[in-house]
Amino acid sequence: xxxxxxxxxxxxxxxxxxxxxxxxxxxxxxxxxxxxxxxxxxxxxxxxxxxxxxxxxxxxxxxxxxxxxxxxxxxxxxxxxxxxxxxxxxxxxxxxxxxxxxxxxxxxxxxxxxxxxxxxxxxxxxxxxxxxxxxxxxxxxxxxxxxxxxxxxxxxxxxxxxxxxxxxxxxxxxxxxxxxxxxxxxxxxxxxxxxxxxxxxxxxxxxxxxxxxxxxxxxxxxxxxxxxxxxxxxxxxxxxxxxxxxxxxxxxxxxxxxxxxxxxxxxxxxxxxxxxxxxxxxxxxxxxxxxxxxxxxxxxxxxxxxxxxxxxxxxxxxxxxxxxxxxxxxxxxxxxxxxxxxxxxxxxxxxxx
Amino acid sequence: xxxxxxxxxxxxxxxxxxxxxxxxxxxxxxxxxxxxxxxxxxxxxxxxxxxxxxxxxxxxxxxxxxxxxxxxxxxxxxxxxxxxxxxxxxxxxxxxxxxxxxxxxxxxxxxxxxxxxxxxxxxxxxxxxxxxxxxxxxxxxxxxxxxxxxxxxxxxxxxxxxxxxxxxxxxxxxxxxxxxxxxxxxxxxxxxxxxxxxxxxxxxxxxxxxxxxxxxxxxxxxxxxxxxxxxxxxxxxxxxxxxxxxxxxxxxxxxxxxxxxxxxxxxxxxxxxxxxxxxxxxxxxxxxxxxxxxxxxxxxxxxxxxxxxxxxxxxxxxxxxxxxxxxxxxxxxxxxxxxxxxxxxxxxxxxxxxxxxxxxxxxxxxxxxxxxxxxxxxxxxxxxxxxxxxxxxxxxxxxxxxxxxxxxxxxxxxxxxxxxxxxxxxxxxxxxxxxxxxxxxxxxxxxxxxxxxxxxxxxxxxxxxxxxxxxxxxxxxxxxxxxxxxxxxxxxxxxxxxxxxxxxxxxxxxxxxxxxxxxxxx
Numbered sequence: 089x090x091x092x093x094x095x096x097x098x099x100x101x102x103x104x105x106x107x108x109x110x111x112x113x114x115x116x117x118x119x120x121x122x123x124x125x126x127x128x129x130x131x132x133x134x135x136x137x138x139x140x141x142x143x144x145x146x147x148x149x150x151x152x153x154x155x156x157x158x159x160x161x162x163x164x165x166x167x168x169x170x171x172x173x174x175x176x177x178x179x180x181x182x183x184x185x186x187x188x189x190x191x192x193x194x195x196x197x198x199x200x201x202x203x204x205x206x207x208x209x210x211x212x213x214x215x216x217x218x219x220x221x222x223x224x225x226x227x228x229x230x231x232x233x234x235x236x237x238x239x240x241x242x243x244x245x246x247x248x249x250x251x252x253x254x255x256x257x258x259x260x261x262x263x264x265x266x267x268x269x270x271x272x273x274x275x276x277x278x279x280x281x282x283x284x285x286x287x288x289x290x291x292x293x294x295x296x297x298x299x300x301x302x303x304x305x306x307x308x309x310x311x312x313x314x315x316x317x318x319x320x321x322x323x324x325x326x327x328x329x330x331x332x333x334x335x336x337x338x339x340x341x342x343x344x345x346x347x348x349x350x351x352x353x354x355x356x357x358x359x360x361x362x363x364x365x366x367x368x369x370x371x372x373x374x375x376x377x378x379x380x381x382x383x384x385x386x387x388x389x390x391x392x393x394x395x396x397x398x399x400x401x402x403x404x405x406x407x408x409x410x411x412x413x414x415x416x417x418x419x420x421x422x423x424x425x426x427x428x429x430x431x432x433x434x435x436x437x438x439x440x441x
Numbered sequence: 442x443x444x445x446x447x448x449x450x451x452x453x454x455x456x457x458x459x460x461x462x463x464x465x466x467x468x469x470x471x472x473x474x475x476x477x478x479x480x481x482x483x484x485x486x487x488x489x490x491x492x493x494x495x496x497x498x499x500x501x502x503x504x505x506x507x508x509x510x511x512x513x514x515x516x517x518x519x520x521x522x523x524x525x526x527x528x529x530x531x532x533x534x535x536x537x538x539x540x541x542x543x544x545x546x547x548x549x550x551x552x553x554x555x556x557x558x559x560x561x562x563x564x565x566x567x568x569x570x571x572x573x574x575x576x577x578x579x580x581x582x583x584x585x586x587x588x589x590x591x592x593x594x595x596x597x598x599x600x601x602x603x604x605x606x607x608x609x610x611x612x613x614x615x616x617x618x619x620x621x622x623x624x625x626x627x628x629x630x631x632x633x634x635x636x637x638x639x640x641x642x643x644x645x646x647x648x649x650x651x652x653x654x655x656x657x658x659x660x661x662x663x664x665x666x667x668x669x670x671x672x673x674x675x676x677x678x679x680x681x682x683x684x685x686x687x688x689x690x691x692x693x694x695x696x697x698x699x700x701x702x703x704x705x706x707x708x709x710x711x712x713x714x715x716x717x718x719x720x721x722x723x724x725x726x727x728x729x730x731x732x733x734x735x736x737x738x739x740x741x742x743x744x745x746x747x748x749x750x751x752x753x754x755x756x757x758x759x760x761x762x763x764x765x766x767x768x769x770x771x772x773x774x775x776x777x778x779x780x781x782x783x784x785x786x787x788x789x790x791x792x793x794x795x796x797x798x799x800x801x802x803x804x805x806x807x808x809x810x811x812x813x814x815x816x817x818x819x820x821x822x823x824x825x826x827x828x829x830x831x832x833x834x835x836x837x838x839x840x841x842x843x844x845x846x847x848x849x850x851x852x853x854x855x856x857x858x859x860x861x862x863x864x865x866x867x868x869x870x871x872x873x874x875x876x877x878x879x880x881x882x883x884x885x886x887x888x889x890x891x892x893x894x895x896x897x898x899x900x901x902x903x904x905x906x907x908x909x910x911x912x913x914x915x916x917x918x919x920x921x922x923x924x925x926x927x928x929x930x931x932x933x934x935x936x937x938x939x940x941x942x943x944x945x946x947x948x949x950x951x952x953x954x955x956x957x958x959x960x961x962x963x
Contacts, residue, residue: 155545191509191917195508198500199928436945
């Protein structure tokens with residue numbers, strides 16, 4: 089089962105796993121808060137109090153979650169500069185849109201409540217919900233394209249123009265990440281809130297879970313049938329068990345365990361994709377000789393050794409303090425917890441107590 | 442459309458914009474941490490108000506720095522893929538360290554601070570803020586390390602035509618970074634000082650204009666109270682202390698930039714003589730320079746040139762002491778550059794596009810380096826003088842407040858921009874002064890370890906694509922700049938109550954006290 093590792097270099101293999109770890113961490117953690125962001129649309133949230141409640145469930149943690157993306161990008165740059173350079177330059181236009189969505193979403197979360205005006209709030213609410221949707225779709229598309237390949241020449245540059253990346257893989261990966269985020273978001277809302285909205289999220293989750301997980305399942309299976317290995321198939325099976333387990337647990341009302349099972353599904357499912365891709369990191373659809381692989385795209389062993397020490401020191405500490413944050417803010421929230429909205433200009437006209 | 446020119450404009454615009462948020466985040470974060478620690482130690486109400494108010498402005502600005510920082514990381518790969526491939530073995534590492542060791546800490550602990558009021562014990566809560574701010578300073582270190590490697594590549598050897606890391610400590614302790622880092626931090630501290638001074642001055646002036654504070658017959662200030670908006674006597678103390686602390690912090694920042702700037706100039710003469718020549722070329726040119734030497738601490742820089750004259754080997758080019766013959770300084774350097782690094786770009790259209798085989802101009806844009814350098818020093822110096830003035834006006838405790846004149850208050854607000862301008866001009870000078878290189882060669886290292894900017898842009902990306910991102914990012918940035926300034930102004934006008942509704946709010950009226958309401962919510 090593990091023989092396919094045997095003839096591959098060790099340090100690039102480890103760093104392929106580390107980069108995969110950061111991407112999976114991002115998909116799992118930002119997955120649910122992107123989902124919550126999408127749920128802030130009028131399609132799910134009934135009124136302003138509910139939208140603020142949703143926002144505050146992710147309030148203390150969303151920024152820390154987003155750093156997983158930053159670090160996934162930077163770790164790719166450090167460990168596989170050729171992968172980073174080819175992928176990011178090939179997807180120039182979609183990444184520009186992703187950046188704009190990331191900017192608007194982040195600023196929207198912080199600025200939304202800073203002025204008591206319906207237009208202001210509606211505008212930033214759209215920035216958050218639509219921004220979350222665009223980010224999830226684009227990141228899913230990016231990862232799908234790195235797993236299925238891009239038209240790259242010998243130098244690793246995209247051929248075929250600015251839109252050469254438009255393939256069915258974009259839709260597959262994009263919908264996969266959007267569906268996954270919505271499932272995780274609904275499960276998180278059911279876990280983190282109480283009252284009517286908790287039950288609405290729970291009911292909707294049970295109804296939509298099979299449908300929303302369909303695209304990601306399709307992506308995982310597609311990779312298994314094209315380049316699967318015994319180990320990646322094993323991960324696929326575990327992911328399938330986790331998905332069924334999640335549905336059963338959620339149906340029985342175990343929101344915490346159900347959420348954990350969904351997270352396991354994400355971890356094993358995305359791992360199965362990365363394992364199937366290995367030892368490629370970004371295949372070329374033009375010529376097998378142009379495939380970027382863990383050996384052809386990686387940094388030197390010295391750099392990877394240095395970065396390994398940084399990761400050995402940094403990752404465990406990171407996991408400890410991020411877990412602590414979730415512990416500090418473990419309380420379930422209800423609409424009653426949300427303080428009255430203020431406009432600061434109006435406050436300044438009020439009389440002191 | 443020339444992808445290189447568009448990509449350079451994009452990098453310049455997005456970086457300058459990002460670096461308007463960054464120094465304020467670095468400097469103001471440290472100041473707010475100081476206020477919070479002072480509150481925990483003394484329990485004085487003004488320190489709590491200062492923490493809350495300045496902390497609110499800090500957060501409004503912080504998020505813009507985060508949002509625009511993502512663009513910085515992504516665009517190396519998007520627009521500069523050839524650069525990323527060439528330097529990836531060494532350049533990616535500090536960025537990954539920044540993410541893993543600094544940015545994670547910063548974002549996570551800041552979330553704990555924002556939402557942790559009344560939830561965490563005060564000391565732990567303050568420790569969270571401290572961690573977030575310390576991590577932002579560490580983050581700046583890693584970014585400066587990466588940038589300094591582009592100015593002065595160390596710790597690498599050439600393997601198969603690419604620089605490969607062989608000594609990470611040399612990169613982390615690059616002497617260029619060791620002076621650039623404190624210089625950037627000192628600049629950030631001065632930005633925070635100017636921000637405090639401008640806003641606190643305005644708030645004190647507003648209290649006088651609204652008749653809250655008056656001047657008694659003995660010439661001393663009579664601090665009044667206004668129940669509306671909680672403009673009580675503590676409110677006066679908030680602004681008075683903010684003003685004085687701001688001026689002191691700003692002066693410390695200015696002195697820091699002056700001392701570290703001096704060391705930087707000395708290193709630059711050795712490491713990037715052409716950049717220094719371009720910056721100093723006009724130094725001894727009659728009137729233009731003498732005005733500068735008389736009117737601002739910029740005079741120190743010509744003294745620096747004098748001091749550097751003592752370094753052997755550089756004497757020949759520094760001997761030409763005025764502008765007309767100073768060109769000879771550059772003409773002395775030019776043949777050395779041409780001999781060492783070539784007269785023409787390699788004839789490789791794959792890498793250099795239409796510039797393949799063209800002649801290399803080793804002189805950076807002189808107007809930019811010359812005026813950028815002087816503009817930086819002038820703005821920093823003028824701002825420092827204003828801090829001295831503030832300290833003089835407020836020198837007697839319990840007696841002074843700001844003058845009644847509106848124009849001084851307007852000037853104080855405008856003065857906030859001076860240290861920002863100095864920061865921006867400093868970066869523009871050092872980055873454009875590095876041209877035509879994106880990785881400037883190390884005179885003591887392997888002369889093959891360099892990269893011309895012309896070779897760095899993504900070969901597979903069209904000018905249209907880069908223009909698309911340049912236009913859309915510029916529009917988004919411009920719109921968000923308006924929004925950020927609007928919000929900052931709104932919060933400044935409202936004053937402390939903007940960050941502390943509890944000062945004017947009856948808890949029984951707004952929120953039923955049997956409800957367990959969050960201390961902070963978005």
